Amino acid sequence: MMEQPMEDRLCGKVSSACGVNNYNLRDIFTWRLLKTILMGQVLSLLICGTAVSCQFLAELKVETPMFQSFLNYALLLLTYTTILCVHKGDRNILQILRHKWWKYLVMGLADVEANYAVVKAYQFTTLTSIQLLDCFVIPVLMLLSWFFMKTRYKLVHYVSVTVCLLGVGAMVGADILAERDRGSTRDVLLGDVLLGDTLVLLSAGLYAVSNLCQEHTVKNLSRVEFLGMMGLFGTVISGVQLAVLESHAVSAVEWSLSTVMLFAVYTLCMFALYSFMPVVVRMTSATAVNLSLLTADLFSLFCGLFLFHYKFSLLYIISFVVITVGFIMFNVVPTSLALPENEAEEAADGAAESSLDLLQAEDAPGNEAGISVDVYG
Secondary structure, three states: OOHHHHHHHHHHHHHHHHHOOOOOHHHHHHHHHHHHHHHHHHHHHHHHHHHHHHHHHHHHOOHHHHHHHHEEEEEEHHHHHHHHHHHOOOHOOEEEEEEEHHHHHHHHHHHHHHHHHHHHHOOOHHEEEEEEEHHHHHHHHHHHHHHHHHHEEHHHHHHHHHHHHHHHHHHHHHHHHOOHHHHHHHOHHHHHHHHHHHHHHHHHHHHHHHHHHHHHHHHHHOHHHHHHHHHHHHHHHHHHHHHHHHHHHHHOOOOOOHHHHHHHHHHHHHHHHHHHHHHHHHHHHHHHHHHHHHHHHHHHHHHHHHHHHOOOOOHHHHHHHHHHHHHHHHHOOEEEEOOOOOHHHHHHHHHHHHHHHHHHHHHOOOOOOOOOOOOOO
16 A cells, blocks of 8 residues: 555656656646747847848958957947946946946856857858857857856756757758758868867857856846847957957948848847846846757758748758757746755755744644645655
8 A cells, every 4th residue: 555655756756857747738838838838939039130140241351250240249239238328326337347347247248248259160161061050159158157157057058958859950951961061061171171160069058158258147136137238348349359250251241222221130139039048047047047048050051941041941841940949948937046055954954944834733633624734855
């Protein structure tokens, strides 16, 4: 008679460790999850808009990645940094700079250099390598979240990340079969490929730092403060780098209506991405957002079918489905936070006292409510 409860208890412990409980479809496919998926795909579409505009600019022989980043940061500066200037008290820009200027300097430096490194990598390595290696941001971000945000993941989260990366592998396989990488597999030296791959890995690490700072800021402070400081320090850093590295490239641009329109599309898409992403990060986490952004390359591929005459492959659809399933798996089970030792002891003591009070209330005379507490060892 005791074997069944023991088995149930063992299954319960395994399910808890894995993060899997008795969910039904109504518990899984909630409106919050649907909204998270839709908002994540909006972010992917915005990234697709930046990729398509960059592709057209490249065909016009315009290679000014830092100038494009500078336009985005300058627009953030004009919008959100201005808002911080009119705030009063602790939310004023002077108070923020007085106490936290070095933190936002690190955040801005990481973001600017991450954008520059990944764009620069296209000159040295292949598209396939970049698609594979830029996924490195997800495990790095999970590791940083574990140490600095005290986020604790369950087994289902690691499985879901693996599923998403398998979807990326299917996408890369489709690229190889469609020979989409042929244009970038020019005669390159091994040293150049290693340099390009190193730049991608460096970019992934810097993006992880930037995204972790973003998650901490928007969840504990405010979205406007994050965007205002990103606009301020991003404009200064990218402006200096632009003057040093790209002044000749910008002066050599042959300006036309189409060129101006492409710059405008890129800047507006990036501005919308930076403005909208903190909203999604606050709802979920930086890791979840990066998982949803894995579909951005797929949207770019779908646009390329019509705009750049890419070859279609069924693996593109399969990879999209696999990535979406992995993203849903990651968001169905919430992550947890590790409490400091003293807080954990207080929480345990509080739980024990509450259980004792309930048991005493059950045994008290006149208790007709029939309160019962299950206490598991």
